Amino acid sequence: MIWGMNAPAALPTVPIAVKTVDADTVFAALGDATRRRILLGLSDGKPRTATVVRSISGQRLSATIKNLAALRNAGLVVTSQDKVDGRRQADSLAPSVAVEESPDGKKTMDFGYCLVRF
Numbered sequence: 001m002i003w004g005m006n007a008p009a010a011l012p013t014v015p016i017a018v019k020t021v022d023a024d025t026v027f028a029a030l031g032d033a034t035r036r037r038i039l040l041g042l043s044d045g046k047p048r049t050a051t052v053v054r055s056i057s058g059q060r061l062s063a064t065i066k067n068l069a070a071l072r073n074a075g076l077v078v079t080s081q082d083k084v085d086g087r088r089q090a091d092s093l094a095p096s097v098a099v100e101e102s103p104d105g106k107k108t109m110d111f112g113y114c115l116v117r118f
Contacts, residue, residue: 021075029074043099047090
């Protein structure tokens, strides 16, 4: 400690709101092949608009938006404002979902209580 200096003050704590989603909601979201395709497409961490996600899902835009809403409700996808066009929303994989890629290119997603290998 340097003479004349007090010990550093403790940092203030900030409460973090944690959304708890039951396993049935997550498994229902993962039970749909289109939603798994969307998750795999978002696994690189880049936010994408619903129009871009539509090309990943292979469905009409309205169906893609419904699937994104189900994934959002399950806590697997988060929405933010698009950095390129502030009028649009961009979806990305939730930070709580860990993604690992094996040397052979296969991806594994860790949802906290289950692992899914693609």
